[in-house]
Amino acid sequence: MTVAVLSGKGGTGKTFVSVNLSAAAKDAVYLDCDVEEPNGRLFLKPEQVTSSPVAVLLPAFDGKKCTGCRKCVEFCRFNALVFVKNKPMVFPEVCHFCGGCMRVCPEHAVMETLRAVGAVEEGVSGGVRVVTGILNTGEVSAVPVIKTVLKKSVRDGGLTVVDCPPGSGCSVMESVSRADYCLLVAEPTAFGFHNFKMVHRLVRLLHKPCGVVINKASGEYSPLEQFCVDINTPILLRIPYSAELAKRTAAGEVAVRRDAAMAEIFRGLLNEIRKEAPR
Amino acid sequence: MKKLLILSGKGGTGKTTTAAAFIRFAGARAFADCDVDAPNLHLVEDNLGKLERFYYLGSQKAAVDPEKCGNCGVCQMTCRFDAIRTNGETRSINEFACEGCGVCVTVCLQGAISLRDDVAGEVRLYQGERTFATAELKMGRGNSGKLVSEVKSTLLKNAPAADLAIIDGSPGIGCPVIASMSGVDLVLIVAEPSVSGISDLERILKTAAVFRTKAVVCVNKWDTSPEKTAAIERFCSESQIPYAGRIPYDAEASSAINAGKSVADIDCAASRALREVFDRVMGLLKGVAV
Numbered sequence: 001m002t003v004a005v006l007s008g009k010g011g012t013g014k015t016f017v018s019v020n021l022s023a024a025a026k027d028a029v030y031l032d033c034d035v036e037e038p039n040g041r042l043f044l045k046p047e048q049v050t051s052s053p054v055a056v057l058l059p060a061f062d063g064k065k066c067t068g069c070r071k072c073v074e075f076c077r078f079n080a081l082v083f084v085k086n087k088p089m090v091f092p093e094v095c096h097f098c099g100g101c102m103r104v105c106p107e108h109a110v111m112e113t114l115r116a117v118g119a120v121e122e123g124v125s126g127g128v129r130v131v132t133g134i135l136n137t138g139e140v141s142a143v144p145v146i147k148t149v150l151k152k153s154v155r156d157g158g159l160t161v162v163d164c165p166p167g168s169g170c171s172v173m174e175s176v177s178r179a180d181y182c183l184l185v186a187e188p189t190a191f192g193f194h195n196f197k198m199v200h201r202l203v204r205l206l207h208k209p210c211g212v213v214i215n216k217a218s219g220e221y222s223p224l225e226q227f228c229v230d231i232n233t234p235i236l237l238r239i240p241y242s243a244e245l246a247k248r249t250a251a252g253e254v255a256v257r258r259d260a261a262m263a264e265i266f267r268g269l270l271n272e273i274r275k276e277a278p279r
Numbered sequence: 280m281k282k283l284l285i286l287s288g289k290g291g292t293g294k295t296t297t298a299a300a301f302i303r304f305a306g307a308r309a310f311a312d313c314d315v316d317a318p319n320l321h322l323v324e325d326n327l328g329k330l331e332r333f334y335y336l337g338s339q340k341a342a343v344d345p346e347k348c349g350n351c352g353v354c355q356m357t358c359r360f361d362a363i364r365t366n367g368e369t370r371s372i373n374e375f376a377c378e379g380c381g382v383c384v385t386v387c388l389q390g391a392i393s394l395r396d397d398v399a400g401e402v403r404l405y406q407g408e409r410t411f412a413t414a415e416l417k418m419g420r421g422n423s424g425k426l427v428s429e430v431k432s433t434l435l436k437n438a439p440a441a442d443l444a445i446i447d448g449s450p451g452i453g454c455p456v457i458a459s460m461s462g463v464d465l466v467l468i469v470a471e472p473s474v475s476g477i478s479d480l481e482r483i484l485k486t487a488a489v490f491r492t493k494a495v496v497c498v499n500k501w502d503t504s505p506e507k508t509a510a511i512e513r514f515c516s517e518s519q520i521p522y523a524g525r526i527p528y529d530a531e532a533s534s535a536i537n538a539g540k541s542v543a544d545i546d547c548a549a550s551r552a553l554r555e556v557f558d559r560v561m562g563l564l565k566g567v568a569v
Contacts, residue, residue: 008317010290010450015475036451037289037482039475077339077381098359098380137482138489140424140454166290166450167316170421173375190537191295195317202418218530221537243503243528250473250504 001277002153002160004179006203008195010166012187013215013239016249018163019043021183024256024266026127028159031152033175035118035133035145040163043254046123046130054133054148055114057097061088065109072101072110093140118145122152126257142171150178159270168195168202176203181277182210183236188221196224200231211276213269216241236272237265280309280435281564282444284463286487288479290450292471293499296532296542298447299323300553303543305561307445309438312413313427313459314449315400321413323541328407335414335429337399337422338379345369347391354383354392375419400426402433410438423449424458431459443564452486460487465564466494467523472507480511484520494520495563497556501525523559526552 005018015032019040022030032040059072059081068086080094081101088101092115102110118135133149135142142165153160164175176182182203186196196212203210211234214224218241228235239245245255256263285298295312298320302310312320321327341362343354348369355363355370362376363383374397384392399420405411412434414426427449434444446463449455460466466487470480480496487494496515501508508525515522529549532542542550 009319010287010292010317011471012291036453036456037475037479039289039478042474042478075381075385077379096378096380098378098382099357100380100382100385103357103382103385135453137452137485138457140457142451142453143421167314167423168418169316169416169423169455170419171453172316173419173421187291189533190322190539191319194319194322198317198418205418218533246503250471250476250507252474 001157001181001274002162002179003181003183003273004162004164004176005183005185006164006172006176006199007166007185008168008199009187009192012185012192014166014185015039015043015163017183017185017213017215018161019254020256020262020266021270022128022161023126023254024263025159025270028127028161029129029131029152029154031149031160031162032132033146033149033162034165035135035142035149036165038132038134041121041130041132042252044125044128044130046125049121049123051119051121053116054118054120054145055116056144057099057112058092058095058115059090059101060111060113062109062111063087065107067107069106071104071106075100075104093138117141120145120148143174146171146174153178168198172199172202176206176208179208181273182208183213183273184210185213185215186224188214188217188224193221193224193227197227200233209276209278211236211273214238234276237269280441280444282446282463283560283564284446284448284459284466285469286448286456286459286466286483287450287469288452288483289471289476292469292476293526294469295319295323295447296536297467297469297499297553298445299541300543300550301445301557303541304554304557305443305445307441307443308409309434309441309444310409310411311430311434311444311446313430313446313455315414315416315423315426315430315455316449318413318415320447323536323539324411325539326407327405327411328409329405331404331406333402333404333433334398335400335402335426336396337420337425338397339394340374340377340379340397341372341383341392342395343370343372344391347389349389351388353386353388357382357386402426402429404433404437406437410434410441412437424454427455427458452482456486457490460490460492463492465560466492467560468494468496470496470498470511472498472501472504472511477507477511495523495560496520497523498525500528502527521563524552524556526556
């Protein structure tokens with residue numbers, strides 16, 4: 001079973017929930033798809049870490065064969081190619097590696113080379129296999145790194161937890177693409193509620209079953225609770241705001257590994273998800 | 280016009296709270312919400328004036344004419360984005376995956392595929408005494424960087440006389456963040472004192488350095504971890520990054536926001552600390568790009 005953890009708003013506790021859910025399950029794969037800001041590894045502190053680069057294709061032009069016909073530059077809809085001194089030149093960060101320039105070149109003067117845009121690290125933390133996608137700073141698109149991370153999910157009935165990026169854009173879409181179940185972590189605030197509604201629309205659009213974790217609750221914020229009732233979406237867990245828990249999390253501790261009561265709470269959450277998720 | 284962008288790397292550190300307070304303190308007449316994936320600034324702003332909406336056209340999307348399609352599959356084989364599928368009789372496009380590159384149009388032997396404009400969201404412009412630009416991306420549409428650029432240019436075009444623009448950014452370090460950084464005078468990074476916050480701060484500072492954008496740092500909810508706050512302050516001092524101060528965690532601040540107000544509207548520990556951060560940032564903004 002693959003569970004994607006997402007939130008819309010940042011900082012609601014996606015990583016907190018993903019890490020603790022993985023650690024409580026003991027035997028699990030934790031995939032960090034928040035590749036712009038990957039943080040699960042700071043808590044799980046994996047050992048025996050290996051790293052492999054993530055590369056995308058990049059066109060390279062053979063100056064001897066190129067006749068300067070400009071067909072490639074005219075084809076590129078991403079404005080990734082410019083014509084300088086009668087030859088095409090590529091802006092690597094803008095290229096979507098669609099392969100179009102290579103296809104339209106009548107002289108076969110375009111080849112493709114590899115360009116590193118990030119890395120995937122793999123290690124173990126107790127019974128949890130920790131896979132972290134890391135986008136290089138200055139790179140625009142997280143999607144190739146996310147795709148590589150998702151290939152590490154287990155398909156044999158084991159638990160895979162996907163820690164998604166914030167927002168509701170293309171990186172989130174990619175991260176939840178393989179999920180059997182979506183766990184929406186919501187903060188009971190005006191900002192949290194507004195972004196929760198957006199991300200809920202997204203999972204509905206993708207026809208994914210979902211449940212809600214309300215995190216950092218201090219008193220009841222009724223619009224969020226009422227909305228969950230109205231859309232017939234179960235609230236699986238409420239985690240009250242606790243200064244102590246915030247301190248421990250700030251220091252990089254995994255709550256379920258220190259606190260038996262917390263471990264029980266997250267095992268309960270996992271059981272709820274198992275009941276809710278389609279077979 | 281001086282342009283101040285507020286970023287954080289990590290989400291939920293208090294970008295929008297800070298932006299809303301700065302807008303009040305400065306009496307800003309131009310501001311924008313560039314967090315197009317999860318816009319929130321409009322929730323704490325009122326008296327916004329008259330609203331105009333503009334379609335935002337993102338990447339074009341391919342469309343297959345089923346009458347012409349011979350279901351040969353060449354398009355599917357050449358698509359790098361896995362955006363083409365078949366129902367056994369014709370091919371069709373998965374509009375979420377299609378990036379609009381046009382390769383399928385080129386390879387189709389039947390001339391059955393064309394590219395069409397796609398409304399991927401909208402830009403919203405409010406004009407009254409103040410000018411506010413924001414946007415909403417349609418669910419499942421990428422290319423948010425392009426929308427961010429449109430929000431910014433809409434603001435700048437419609438508030439030419441304003442001397443300061445305050446721009447609320449998105450979390451992360453990717454496409455929308457990079458698009459929001461272009462052309463701004465200063466980036467204020469709202470950091471959080473935690474292992475995650477420090478890691479994300481370093482990554483956003485590196486990104487700002489790649490694009491040669493000047494940055495200043497403040498720490499929000501500093502009392503959650505005085506140790507990590509001290510670590511951030513040490514890091515800024517060692518890396519010669521300007522530091523604008525610390526803001527305490529304040530339950531009154533959250534209550535103000537839930538009531539649709541800015542923290543600047545009330546007198547509390549967080550609002551007083553924000554005021555000091557504001558004064559330092561404005562000083563720095565006046566000093567840069569004179």
